[in-house]
Amino acid sequence: MKTERVTAYIALGANLGDAVxxxxGAMNALATLPDTQLTRRSSLYRTAPIDAGGPDYINAVVEVSTALPAPLLLLQLQRLEQGAGRERSYRNAPRTxxxxxxxxxxxxxxxxxLTIPHPRMAARAFVLVPLAEIAPQRVSAAQLRRVSTQTIRRL
Structure with missing residues (x-):
């Protein structure tokens, strides 16, 4: 029996340590997840924190093809975060x-x-701009206009 594969999109962000x-490294680690293949990766972008303090973020989005159910994929993502030293000390805290x-x-x-689509993705340039780079069919011009005042720069 063949396992059905799903295309999923994952946002990556970091603003502590060597974020680039x-x-x-996280993009490479995503390519090694079980039953998952990394199919596209965006450029890296520098963005100012939103609703948070700390240094600028480095952000990107990747596309994966996976046979993992969504909750199990989320669990794998959380394991990668923990492996990178992620601490959830308070909402929107700076993060590794x-x-x-x-x-x-x-x-x-x-x-x-878990909520899918991600509940705040449409309000974030650091998600929409890299997502539009690798999957333009997933982001409308109107969505990009709504976040056009947020500072984002491709590295």
Whole structure:
């Protein structure tokens, strides 16, 4: 029996330590997840924190093809965050690595641990701009206009 694969999009962000190296390493680590293949990666972007303090973030988005169910994929993302030293000391705290499951096929899920599509993705240039780079069909011009005042720079 063949396992069904789903295209999922994951946002990456970091603003502590060597954020560029962390994001690059996380992209490589995502390619090694079980039953998952990294199919596209955006450029890296520098963005100012939103609703938070600390240094600028390095952000990116990747596309994966996976046979993992969404909750299990989320668990794998959280393990990678923990491996990078992620601490959740308070909401929007600076972080060594943040991995957010943005989209999982056409699924719409809402629960205490996982909501898909990601509930704040449409309000964040650091998500929409790199997502539009690798999956322009997933981001509308109107969405990009709504976040056009947020500072974002491709590295």
């Amino acid at each position: 190296a962390t994001i690059s 690595l943040d991995l957010d499951l943005l989209l999982y096929g056409e699924a719409q899920l809402q629960g205490p641990a």
